[in-house]
Amino acid sequence: MPASRIHPVGTLRDVVANKLRHAVRGAVALSAVTAVVSLNPGAAVADPTPSNAQDAQKQVEQQTAQADQIGQQYLAAKDDLAAKQADLAKANADIQTYGKQLADAQAKEEQFRGQVDQVAAAAFDGAQFTQLSALLTGKSAQDFLDQSSALQMLASQNASVLDTYDSAVKQASDAKAKATDAQKKAQDASDAAQKILADLQTKKDAADKAVADAKAAVAKLSASAKAALGAAGDMGTFIGPAGAAGAAMDAALSQRGVMYQWGGESEGVGFDCSGLMQWSWRQAGVSIPRSAAAQYTVGVSVARSALQAGDLVFFGSTASNIYHVGMMVSPTQMVHAPTQGEPVKVVSLSVMSDYFGAKRLAG
Known part of the structure; x- marks a missing residue:
């Protein structure tokens, strides 16, 4: 069956998703074994209640971006701990x-x-x-x-x-x-x-x-803004490659509509971005790390011009500051678990502006 056409970008949902990913970057470096914690818990304190819809949306962008970044650092620290416990x-x-x-x-x-x-x-x-x-x-x-x-x-x-x-x-x-x-x-x-x-x-x-x-911050949005943020995305059919990559893509697509959940990695319950990727590849019989930055260390690098279904795409300013990951379902679209208030969905790759690189896993 042919892949679904790419839906136009430009809805409020796309605008929110686009801004949401690069509003706050680089506040804290990815944890290493001897890293000194430089997080400031006070930095995550919510702003006063916004006075208008525009301010509310801006607050959502800032808070969700910060949550995504810190969340990925937490997962990377867990990976570090597991490695040291094995040592x-x-x-x-x-x-x-x-x-x-x-x-x-x-x-x-x-x-x-x-x-x-x-x-x-x-x-x-x-x-x-x-x-x-x-x-x-x-x-x-x-x-x-x-x-x-x-x-x-x-x-x-x-x-x-x-x-x-x-x-x-x-x-x-x-x-x-x-x-x-x-x-x-x-x-x-x-x-x-x-x-x-x-x-x-x-x-x-x-x-x-x-x-x-x-x-x-999401709770403060208007009903229309919440509806736009929670839109389902492209629910069409996509044809993946043979082997593990195709099986992983099918698994990820099967979770469309499941709401984002920080730290989530459970079918039908909730996923964060890297949790969805790890779960999807596990369904294909392939084990990959938990955090987005660690997932970037596996597979073979792929040029953006050569992207194909099943490739993992990463977002961030540097390899150590990768904060988001998705999976291509066509040369121009990806499935991902976006952020708070959004479900797993298929969107255009161009929705996110801080593309860093891509990896192709064997299988």
């Missing part, structure tokens, strides 16, 4: 592994220590005869040969004992070094995880406040 789990497992290796090596070292002590005592007491003493004390040539052979065997055994002991000592030393390194890595990972946990709570508090302010 910590691996380091703890390494400690157990190398600790056992150390114990085994120390036991082996102790096992051969007695034999080494015997060799040393024998040498000290003069129990090791030279071949010359064997010649002088031997009663016959055969005695000399027998004693020489015994001496060579004893020397070989002693050398073997010493070599084995040296190897055990080295193994114990190496295992101890690895266990010490694993312990340090575990401590570093634990410290990083604790820092992110504190950072995460700060971001969550700020995001919750921004979302509440955005909802309050």
Whole structure:
């Protein structure tokens, strides 16, 4: 079936969506493991009740843009925490592994220590005869040969004992070094995880406040403005590519009409932008990260002129400041979960002015 035609852009809904995405950008950098939290919770406080429709719409644009940006930073911080917790789990497992290796090596070292002590005592007491003493004390040539052979065997055994002991000592030393390194890595990972946990709570508090302010701003809109914001978008049929990309696109389109929900990732309940993308690709059997910025790190870059259905498109000023993501359903249209007060819908890509780049996932 042919793809639906592109609906004209220019409704109040499109204007709101266009402005809504770039009113407030760059207030806070995307969280990294050692980032210092610079969010100002007071910055998300709602403005006084607007006196007219134009002011109300402006307030919606500001508050929803801020909520989207902070929300994506919160999700990125959660991804950081999960990664550090995985590092910590691996380091703890390494400690157990190398600790056992150390114990085994120390036991082996102790096992051969007695034999080494015997060799040393024998040498000290003069129990090791030279071949010359064997010649002088031997009663016959055969005695000399027998004693020489015994001496060579004893020397070989002693050398073997010493070599084995040296190897055990080295193994114990190496295992101890690895266990010490694993312990340090575990401590570093634990410290990083604790820092992110504190950072995460700060971001969550700020995001919750921004979302509440955005909802309050939407509530202040007139009935006609709310209706325009909540318009369904293009409900036509779109044909996707074969494979996982087509399956992911079909999944995303199946959620048209489901209202935006910050932090949402549930079918029929609510999605935010990156939650919709992650859920859609999961239906196609492909796992991608949770936040929009992290999703930009997967797949292959695609030029805007080469966009096709199934490609992920990203919006923001820099790679670390990506705040929104959608999925192309045609060369010029995308399906996305816009923001507070809007449902999942298909819109023209041109509705958003701060396009950053696109990625094509395998499948």
